Amino acid sequence: MKMIIGLGNPGKAYEETRHNIGFHVIDRLASDWNAPLTQSKFKGMYSVVHRPEGKVMLVKPLTYMNLSGECVGPLMDYYNVDMEDIVVIYDDLDLPAGQLRLRQKGSAGGHNGIKSLIQHLGTQQFNRMRIGISRPPSGMKVPDYVLARFRDDEKPLMKEAVVKSADACNYWLSKPFIEVMNEYNG
Template sequence: MKMIIGLGNPGKPYEHTRHNIGFDVIDELSKRFNSPLNQMKFKGMYTIIHRPEGKFLLVKPLTYMNLSGECIVPMMNYFDVAEEDIVVIYDDLDLAVGKLRLRQKGSAGGHNGIKSMIQHLGTQEFNRIRVGVDRPPAGMKVPDYVLSRFKSDEKPLMNEAITKSADACEVWLSSPFLEVMNRFNGA
């Protein structure tokens, strides 16, 4: 079984903010597979999807970003999902708006959701799809920036990034992540 995890914060005030791009990708996949996230376990919403390639979960931790690992690791243990069978989707300040970077391992790079994942998993080796949201403008604090919504000229780029991230997840269901990286990196 594989697990696709989108990081974000629960609740209306956080919907479609820069920090919730992982949730937006999960929503896109949920629509594609006509499978709403209507189950709860370990402080997370999820759905199980059965495909010819096998079963997989779509997951949104409801722990708030900084505690994402508290949801994911118990869920991985419960469903017997190995580290190599997860992909985590999240925002990245070091990439231009809408750019993707896929990696199989790495540090948290200052991202608190990934720090929590690394702390709870005990490893930095897990698949990731980082979605660029760019750096805040001069004078704006990072927390305020990541909790802001995209500007109108950024929305088309982000919609495309959501589509490409969801496409990458679909390809990963039947292909090694290395192949997915080669195909989607820099998209």
């Protein structure tokens, strides 16, 4: 089984914020595949989808961003999902708004959700899809920025990034992640 994990924060107050771009990709896939996240276990919502390429789990940790590993680690153990069969989707301040960057490993880069995953998974070697949200304007604190909604001029870029990310996830179901990186990076 493959597992696609979108990071974000639960609740109405966070729905449209920059930090929730991973949730948006999961919502897009769930809608495209007619697979609403109706199951709950280990502090997360998920669905298991039977695709022609095999079983796929869509996951939204409900632990709040900084504790995402508390959901993902136990779910992977329970369903016996291999490290190479996951991809984690999240926001990245160091990329221009809407740009995708796929990697097979790396540090947390200051992202607390990824720090939690590394801590609970015991490795930095897992597939990840970062979606650029750009840096905050001068004088704005990072927490305020990532928990703010997208500006009107950013919304089309982010919508396009969600579609492209969902496409990359679909591509990954039948291709090695390295091929997905070659196809979608940049």
